[in-house]
Amino acid sequence: xxxxxxxxxxxxxxxxxxxxxxxxxxxxxxLGALALLVLLALLAPVLTPHSPVLRSGEALLPPSxxxxxxGTDALGYDLLARALYGMRASLFAAVVVIASGVLAGGxxxxxxxxxxxxxxxxxxxxxxxxxxxxxxxxxxxVAASLGASYRSALIGIAVVWWPMYARLxxxxxxxxxxxxxxxxxxxxxxxxxxxxxxxxxPGVRSTVVIVASQDVGGLVVALSALSFMGLxxxxxxxxxxxxxxxxxxxxxxxxxxxxxPGVAVMLLALVANYAGDAVRDMLRRR
Numbered sequence: 001x002x003x004x005x006x007x008x009x010x011x012x013x014x015x016x017x018x019x020x021x022x023x024x025x026x027x028x029x030x031l032g033a034l035a036l037l038v039l040l041a042l043l044a045p046v047l048t049p050h051s052p053v054l055r056s057g058e059a060l061l062p063p064s065x066x067x068x069x070x071g072t073d074a075l076g077y078d079l080l081a082r083a084l085y086g087m088r089a090s091l092f093a094a095v096v097v098i099a100s101g102v103l104a105g106g107x108x109x110x111x112x113x114x115x116x117x118x119x120x121x122x123x124x125x126x127x128x129x130x131x132x133x134x135x136x137x138x139x140x141x142v143a144a145s146l147g148a149s150y151r152s153a154l155i156g157i158a159v160v161w162w163p164m165y166a167r168l169x170x171x172x173x174x175x176x177x178x179x180x181x182x183x184x185x186x187x188x189x190x191x192x193x194x195x196x197x198x199x200x201x202p203g204v205r206s207t208v209v210i211v212a213s214q215d216v217g218g219l220v221v222a223l224s225a226l227s228f229m230g231l232x233x234x235x236x237x238x239x240x241x242x243x244x245x246x247x248x249x250x251x252x253x254x255x256x257x258x259x260x261p262g263v264a265v266m267l268l269a270l271v272a273n274y275a276g277d278a279v280r281d282m283l284r285r286r
Contacts, residue, residue: 059072064149079257094272103163110200131163133160157222164275244265
């Protein structure tokens with residue numbers, strides 16, 4: 001008979017608690033970093049006295065110049081102001097696209113999962129068609145057909161972003177519907193609307209929140225890509241992708257012009273991805 005060593009058990013328990021503590025601290029730091037970026041974007045008018053669309057100094061001033069911590073671009077616009085306003089536009093766009101994807105895709109997924117048969121088959125075939133198409137190409141086509149604008153870019157991305165949520169919600173609904181208490185409710189004659197609202201949707205909520213939180217970084221990059229290709233708001237709108245594209249010709253002579261918006265996109269995407277992982281870990285520990 002094997003005898004457990006109390007010291008070994010205590011070490012393993014201590015090590016597991018230390019790992020959980022480090023993970024919790026890392027998750028809080030990631031969420032705090034995202035909250036800080038959101039706060040900086042929201043407080044852009046307070047943090048910088050310059051307008052993002054008005055000349056505020058000489059052209060191509062380097063970083064750390066008087067009154068321009070990140071320098072100016074070729075038109076004399078303050079890059080700090082444009083980066084902060086660009087981050088705000090990117091975050092707002094990500095929230096809008098995710099909300100539309102959750103609403104549209106979630107509705108399709110709920111109907112497909114709760115109404116098996118021809119309804120499920122029809123909705124999933126439509127979803128499969130969208131999933132089979134190259135998402136970024138379709139978004140570009142939609143945005144180009146509607147005309148270059150901020151709204152067109154949002155619509156273009158939203159058109160291709162909902163099918164993933166439809167598949168996700170449908171799979172979760174079907175899995176929850178197969179559980180014994182849901183089957184008992186169905187046999188007892190509980191209307192499907194009540195089964196969906198009282199039992200199925202609460203079960204799906206955590207999964208949708210996790211996926212949506214992890215989508216923010218990808219959406220920031222996708223929207224910046226459309227902006228980089230000139231399919232979003234025309235100049236001088238402060239959009240990070242367009243700012244990087246317009247500044248590429250100065251990469252070797254005034255490197256800060258394209259690098260500042262590029263770093264802003266990278267920082268947003270990186271912090272958002274870590275924050276999404278933190279949300280996932282925190283919900284799983286509950």
